[in-house]
Amino acid sequence: MRAARAVGVRSPIEVASVPVPEIGEEDALVRIVASGICRSDWHIWNGDWVWNGVHLPVTGILGHEIGGIIESVGSRVKRLTPGQRVTVPVHLACGRCSSCMRGLQNMCDDGDSSHHVPGSGGWAEYMRVPNADLNCVVLPDNVDELTAAALGCRYMTAWRAVHKQGAVKGGELVAVVGCGGVGLAAVEIAACLGAEVIAVDVDDAKLEQAKTLGAVSTVNAKGLSPDAVSSAVRKLTPGDRGVDLAVDALGLEQTVNTGLYSLKKGGRLAQIGLTSQQEKGFARIPLDLIVMKELRIVGSQGNPHWAFDELLSLVSQGRLRPSRLVSREVGLHDVGSVLHDMDAYRTSGYVVITDFAA
Structure with missing residues (x-):
């Protein structure tokens, strides 16, 4: 598969052919249709947040605003089937720790974000989603993958900040x-x-x-x-x-x-x-x-998995329209230039990868 890879702090983004991720028995393989380029990716590429004790790998495939289609599932996945359209929250949760049990999957003690999994972020044709029954959110029939990518981090983060925390x-x-x-x-x-x-x-x-x-x-x-x-x-x-x-x-x-x-x-x-x-x-x-x-x-950080239902309902009703924030659709080769545009706040709205051949 083709993917855009980070190779170091502020190093040029490389577009290369890499193996399709292998999945385990609780995982799903998602074919990516749309993947956002988020300012959180820019922070990671810059090597930020180490002062908070957060040490994210700067090498590998970043990208955590996902709209895609289930390609295959592991043998222990019960809720998902190939062909379902999904989004994947930025915070991949374990579902078992004390935070998850309190409904705070966005602050999972043991989980990872998709950009924490080298080789399996969303700037690629396929992505492995661990603990897929919990971490894949199935989309309503009238919510497309571009909208789903717009929801994956920035929009759902704003939702929690305004609606719940604020x-x-x-x-x-x-x-x-x-x-x-x-x-x-x-x-x-x-x-x-x-x-x-x-x-x-x-x-x-x-x-x-x-x-x-x-x-x-x-x-x-x-x-x-x-x-x-x-x-x-x-x-x-x-x-x-x-x-x-x-x-x-x-x-x-x-x-x-x-x-x-x-x-x-x-x-x-x-x-x-x-x-x-x-x-x-x-x-x-x-x-x-x-x-x-x-x-x-x-x-306010991200959005717990259970809180997607109300958000997706408003999107499905047309009362919220995240896709209006998509300013550009780009290819994998454009990722590096978009990150440099973010240096000077030159991007507007959401820039989303929809062409995985370019």
């Missing part, structure tokens, strides 16, 4: 800081759930896209301090009091502070964005403000 309610005011792939998903999800959304970014084109997804107002933060940006956000709220919920989709020190300063008293910050080389896991935040305004900060 606990958004209809009529609330929400500021989404950073309108890349996960931020734009947060805009659409918050608007779908009845919130009034203010989108914040430094790129007018991304802000215009946020409006098409349901944002009622936008703030261009280019060249502005977090205090100035948050002041502009608050001026868009009744009495300049601020928003109920802010979502930081980037993980930069200035974006987390923009979110915090944009909140009203008792407001909530849902932190999705992870840091890069500049912050190395740490950002200065205003502790006195957090105490005096009784602000709450909650982290």
Whole structure:
């Protein structure tokens, strides 16, 4: 099979012919129809997150936003049959550890993400999925593989951050800081759930896209301090009091502070964005403000497997349309250039591999 392989930190991506993965008795082999190029892949390719004790292999086949078709299953797989169309959550879970038993498959103690399995990520024609009965999510008949790839990481991450961790309610005011792939998903999800959304970014084109997804107002933060940006956000709220919920989709020190300063008293910050080389896991935040305004900060990582049902139902009904975020369909040979575009935030929405011959 053909695959795009990482061979080292920031090394050129190689496209090569490699063996089709062999599957075990609890695995499934998935033929990939669409596979996203996610900023998490970019972080791994950059060698990020070692400051958190996370040591991901930078060699092998990355890719964890998957839409595909079951090709074959192991002898102990009970729920899946060849020909079923599936997505594969970024967090591959064991189903047996204490976190999985609490419904937190997104924080499995023993599992791996697809990009943790050298040779078996989604930037290839085929992918091995371990513990397949748990880790393959069967798609509704009217949800295609391109949409499934859009769901696999960024969109489902935004879903949990806004719906569960951020606990958004209809009529609330929400500021989404950073309108890349996960931020734009947060805009659409918050608007779908009845919130009034203010989108914040430094790129007018991304802000215009946020409006098409349901944002009622936008703030261009280019060249502005977090205090100035948050002041502009608050001026868009009744009495300049601020928003109920802010979502930081980037993980930069200035974006987390923009979110915090944009909140009203008792407001909530849902932190999705992870840091890069500049912050190395740490950002200065205003502790006195957090105490005096009784602000709450909650982290959000991925989406548990059980929580896909409600998300897929809204997608199937047409109330959420993740495929609207797909800006480009590319081939395997384009992966390297897309990663370099991410260096300067030049990508818009989701870039998805759909041509595995190119």
